[in-house]
Each structure stands twice: as C-alpha cells, then as structure tokens.
Amino acid sequence: MLVYVLRRLLMTLSVMLAAVTFTFVIFYLGPNDPAGISCTRNCTEERIAEIEKSMGLDKPKVQQYTEYVKGIAVGRTITSGGFQKECAAPCLGWSWVQDRPVKDMVFQAAPVTLSVVVGGTVVYTLFGLMFGVVAARNRGNWVDRMIVGITQFVPSVPYYILALLFFLYLMVLHPILPRSQWVPFTEDPAKWFVGLIGVWLIYGLIQATAYVRYVRAAMIDTLSGDFVRTARSKGLSERKVVVSHALRAAMAPFLTLVGLNIAADLSGAVFTERIFGLPGMGTLAIRSFDQQDLQVISGVVLVGALVVSVGNLIVDLLYGVVDPRVKLS
Structure with a gap:
C-alpha cells in the first residue's frame, strides 16, 4: 500500500512538472511578446522594457525556465513601477493589469x-x-x-x-x-x-x-x-x-x-x-x-x-x- 501511494505521488509530481513546463513553453516561448500582451495600459517603450526585465525575458531561455520554476518553489522578487516587491512562493507571476500577485x-x-x-x-x-x-x-x-x-x-x-x-x-x-x-x-x-x-x-x-x-x-x-x-x-x-x-x-x-x-x-x-x-x-x-x-x-x-x-x-x-x-x- 505504501509503495503504491509513493509511486502515485511521484507520478503526480511528474505530471505537475510537465504542466509547469508546458505552461512556460506556451505562454512565454510562443510567437507573441508576453510583455507586450501583459501591458495593456501606460504601455510606453520603457514600461514594456521594465516588464520584460521583471519577467526575465531578456535572459537565456534556460535561465528563464529555471527562474520560473524557482519562483513557484521558493518565490521571487518582482520589479513593478520602479519598486521591488516580494512574490512569495508559490509565485505564479505578477498581474501587470492589477499590479498584484497572481x-x-x-x-x-x-x-x-x-x-x-x-x-x-x-x-x-x-x-x-x-x-x-x-x-x-x-x-x-x-x-x-x-x-x-x-x-x-x-x-x-x-x-x-x-x-x-x-x-x-x-x-x-x-x-x-x-x-x-x-x-x-x-x-x-x-x-x-x-x-x-x-x-x-x-x-x-x-x-x-x-x-x-x-x-x-x-x-x-x-x-x-x-x-x-x-x-x-x-x-x-x-x-x-x-x-x-x-x-x-x-x-x-x-x-x-x-x-x-x-x-x-x-x-x-x-x-x-x-x-x-x-x-x-x-x-x-x-x-x-x-x-x-x-x-x-x-x-x-x-x-x-x-x-x-x-x-x-x-x-x-x-x-x-x-x-x-x-x-x-
């Protein structure tokens, strides 16, 4: 019984990791610009650049994925409007429309x-x-x-x-x-x-x-x-x-x-x-x-x-x- 439960837990964790990876690929590596889509008001070039930096889009793809998973596990620091805000784990991102943690x-x-x-x-x-x-x-x-x-x-x-x-x-x-x-x-x-x-x-x-x-x-x-x-x-x-x-x-x-x-x-x-x-x-x-x-x-x-x-x-x-x-x- 215990072995079966542990196997099912490991399978569930693997499914969740696959879901995290799939979500990252679809939403952050797609053909559209995530920063441009997320910025719906006051969308100056400086604001879009700020969102890109905060989302880590200016970094290599592997590093982006690592920080994305790390944010879910232990949290991350979000820069919004020139201020640094802590996004506690599980950090699912930051809503740029409402300026609050997702x-x-x-x-x-x-x-x-x-x-x-x-x-x-x-x-x-x-x-x-x-x-x-x-x-x-x-x-x-x-x-x-x-x-x-x-x-x-x-x-x-x-x-x-x-x-x-x-x-x-x-x-x-x-x-x-x-x-x-x-x-x-x-x-x-x-x-x-x-x-x-x-x-x-x-x-x-x-x-x-x-x-x-x-x-x-x-x-x-x-x-x-x-x-x-x-x-x-x-x-x-x-x-x-x-x-x-x-x-x-x-x-x-x-x-x-x-x-x-x-x-x-x-x-x-x-x-x-x-x-x-x-x-x-x-x-x-x-x-x-x-x-x-x-x-x-x-x-x-x-x-x-x-x-x-x-x-x-x-x-x-x-x-x-x-x-x-x-x-x-």
Missing part, C-alpha cells in the same frame, strides 16, 4: 470553483449510483426504460441552456431553490451551504445523467457474476448482496469515469460560475482573457492542472477501498 487572485477564486466542483461531484455521484442501481435492478421494465430515456434526452441539450433555464425558473421566477451567492466557508458555513446548495443540485442532477447508464451496465454485469451468486447462496439479504458486493465491484469503472472527467468538470465550472454569478477561476480566466492578463491566465492553468492531478490521485487510491478485487501493491 497567487492572491487565483487562490481567492479557487475555493469557489472547488466548492462548486466538489459539491456537484458528490451530488452526481449519489444520484448516478442510485438511479443506475435502480435501473439495473429493474432491467427491462418501465422503470428502467424511463430512467434510460431521461439519461438520453437530457445530455442532448447543451448544459449551459439547461443551467440557465434552471436558474431562471427555480431561482429567479419561482424561487424554489435559494439564490446562488458566494460566502466563504470560513466566514459563515451555513450561508456558504445555502448559497451553493441550488448550484450543486442543478449541476449534479444534470451531470448525473451521463453516469447512470455506466453504473447500470456495470451493475448488470456484476449481478450476474459468480461471487454474487455465491453471496446469495450463503443466505445474505438481497440488499446486502447488491450494496456490499455488486455495487462495490461496479464502482471501479464508475470511479475511472469520474477521474477522467475531473478536467471536464473544471471546464464546465466556467459556464456554472458565469450563469450563477460566482467569482471562481472560470470567471477570473474569462475576465483575464478579455484584459489580456497573460500572467493570471497561466496561473489559472497551473492551479487547474494541480486540481486535476490531485483529483486523479484520490480516485486511484479509492480503487482499493471500493473494489475488494483490487489490491494496492
């Missing part, structure tokens, strides 16, 4: 996006498993056909249209669900929960339709397995057979799908945050793109890569917990 902006928005994604994941996991099991247990009858029909119809409509309709009719015109708002968990846990519960339900229920059929197929396969027949022959209750044996075995492909879709969940959060007025990383990325704030965009990319890597690590470690056939060794 880390402060991204870390302020990250809890919003993580709250939306994690809460939505919990909801679609619960509903995806529940309806998938119900469909598998009622295979071929009207309950199964109704559930499968709904899971085929809902994904045919673009997510942002469904989310907008839910927002207008369930939160604005007919406030069945509380209006979405962002209140930090550390400030008021109750308001944090109330402000996001509607978003979680809408996001989770819509996303659950994409998982129900996978759970249904996995459950049908495991319910016909030898180990399930053996459990039934021992006199175990049907509930225990389904939950403790068949469902645990069917969870492995489901977790694989969830792990693969973590990046898609982060991308979907862009629409969710814009529709429900939440100041998350998606909103920050769109605003920074409009302002051509290159440093902030690269910071969002790095933090997003970290979230995806950690999420996949957690999913891998859960395999041995949910599936008795898997041994982490």
